[in-house]
């Protein structure tokens with residue numbers, strides 16, 4: 001695949017991979033409505049519909065998109081991102097590359113991404129199998145440390161199809177410390193060792209949505225077959241099946257059928273099985289019947305090693321050059337409380353702002369460049385209550401309106417915005433947020449959060465409201 005030069009083909013391939021990594025919601029909100037264009041200076045630009053979408057892409061996806069892009073582009077070009085309002089009238093990348101004049105322009109001067117050429121999300125086996133393994137999440141890129149050594153050893157055994165496998169193996173631990181990484185690594189390695197085996201990885205959320213869609217399409221038999229023919233089934237973030245009786249029932253019967261057939265089951269969640277109070281007791285006890293394997297939060301040594309690794313990986317991809325000074329790396333780690341995910345974000349930001357002069361960067365310069373991204377101490381916690389009050393105030397509503405049953409748009413939309421803000425600024429789960437909004441189901445929260453994701457990218461007013469609210473909450 002490496003060595004392509006047609007920007008449209010590279011974009012299609014890179015975006016297809018990114019879609020698996022960032023999830024359908026974010027993809028359809030920010031990436032799908034964007035297009036690759038060439039500006040007057042010959043620079044490839046990813047053009048987003050709104051400024052908010054541009055900022056989202058810059059913060060959350062551009063670096064990864066460039067990693068993917070560089071791995072494919074024979075000309076080693078890089079993408080920049082701008083919003084539609086910042087672009088003059090420029091041609092779609094492929095037409096410039098092919099020396100043709102633009103024939104048409106949809107949506108103003110942006111041609112949307114050719115969705116059909118990105119692997120469609122289909123039902124049945126393909127959807128389940130293609131549900132988002134990430135290329136970079138392998139055993140090679142997983143760093144061993146005190147808190148994860150046991151989990152890593154078990155993961156390696158599972159990936160090797162070792163005899164005496166506990167069934168299921170259940171990885172649990174707080175968010176952002178490597179459970180998804182381990183499940184991906186197991187899946188890649190297990191498939192490499194037994195190419196003929198059917199290894200199926202999916203998130204519980206995907207399990208839920210595919211199952212619900214299969215029920216609507218009356219194709220549950222195909223869904224069941226696609227899972228029950230798996231030799232190894234990996235389900236990530238199992239806490240998200242909580243609350244939905246029919247999905248839990250389906251999951252339970254899938255697990256029982258596979259275990260009876262001696263097939264391998266690997267699961268992950270943010271808590272040990274017996275603490276998943278949203279999960280029905282019979283399913284809970286099945287989840288707990290094998291081996292429960294904790295993935296502990298990382299200590300400083302592990303964080304340093306992960307940060308170093310990440311910079312080396314970016315250097316190999318040509319995204320940065322040179323090594324970071326050890327004191328700069330230590331500063332970065334010490335000023336980034338939170339999980340590995342936050343740490344990776346800080347490393348990526350450093351790489352973005354000082355790509356070519358990493359080795360000469362001093363602690364003061366790093367602090368100056370990263371500014372507010374590096375915290376002086378732990379960030380002030382924002383609470384659900386505070387979010388509800390701030391949102392109610394902003395839209396001149398009462399906090400009780402957000403918790404009420406009222407469904408008129410003037411109340412429902414602010415409620416969804418408040419839910420979205422809770423997901424962004426607190427560590428609360430969807431069911432938890434639902435409970436705090438008048439006892440709503442977690443799927444209602446999920447729907448609300450996705451709706452706002454979508455609207456932020458398409459609706460300037462919503463983007464402005466969200467921005468203003470975020471500023472108020474942080475101040």
Ligand SMILES: Nc1ncnc2c1ncn2[C@@H]1O[C@H](COP(=O)(O)OP(=O)(O)OP(=O)(O)O)[C@@H](O)[C@H]1O
Pocket residue numbers: 137141142143144145148173174175176177178179180181182237269270306340341344
């Ligand atoms: N030991 C590690 N070595 C290398 N990278 C790691 C390690 N632990 C975590 N990471 C990285 O940190 C990020 C967050 O990890 P991951 O997504 O696996 O967390 P998680 O526990 O599954 O979180 P969640 O519960 O939110 O799904 C990933 O990019 C992952 O690659």
